[in-house]
Amino acid sequence: MTHAVLLLSCPDRTGVVAAVADFVWRHGGNIVDAEQHTDDVDGAFFQRVEFDMEGFAFDRDDLGRAFWPVAERFDMDVRVHFTDERPRLAILASKAPHCLEDLLSRWRAGELPAEVVLVASNHPDHADLAAFSGVPFEHLPVGDGPDAASEQEARLAEVLAAAAVERVVLARYMRVLSPAIVDRYPSRIINIHHSFLPAFVGAQPYRQAHERGVKVIGATAHYVTEDLDQGPIIDQDVTRVSHRDDVAELARKGRDLEVTVLARAVRADLEHRVLPFGNRTIVFH
Structure with a gap:
């Protein structure tokens, strides 16, 4: 109904x-x-x-x-x-498979009200996983040369447009999207950041956390804006850590958080439970 x-x-x-x-x-x-x-x-x-x-x-x-x-x-x-809307969804990932695997599994189980029409990556690693899920896969490598990044993103824009994508999830896609793409999907691109924003932005957050001796680590799902890692936050979570945890253990615990937080954020967005307001969100449960 x-x-x-x-x-x-x-x-x-x-x-x-x-x-x-x-x-x-x-x-x-x-x-x-x-x-x-x-x-x-x-x-x-x-x-x-x-x-x-x-x-x-x-x-x-x-x-x-x-x-x-x-x-x-x-x-x-x-x-x-x-409630019967099924937006056309693209999932972008780099090498780390855990968030992509989880989202596709939930989608196959009917937990995500969307049509996943594309998996794209700057690495070839996820072709088999996409094929298993019955989703087209696009390998978009970044070549050499001064224009390699812009050329790769131009190809990404073409692929998204060809698939008539309406929403995008960055499932540990480790490339920064330019304003040209972000502006096409306002409040329709969700990113998972492997840190509890606004702390430890940028690269290697778990190494930063280890160097600071933190007692909790977190993950943050947010809408993508032109300001890197500054978009409205949809969901977050934390877990306790200690001095006994090395960088590898922090990363393992972080992956568990990333999977859960991203899935909650994507589901809330697809179920029309998120209302952006300025640089924050109201999330209805």
């Missing part, structure tokens, strides 16, 4: 919840899930409303237009989604 999902944000004021609920009720909908949050600092209100559309007065193509008077009244930013 298809449900509609309204993701909305607006200045906080009285009557918003009542107006949204009244709209759904008056037009024959049945709310099956609702969650809201008020940010007292910014004076902002956020809500996710999911409702059954069986017998609803408007079809899906007209829902946004029908809701417009409510949105205009409360100065709302509204995103309209449907």
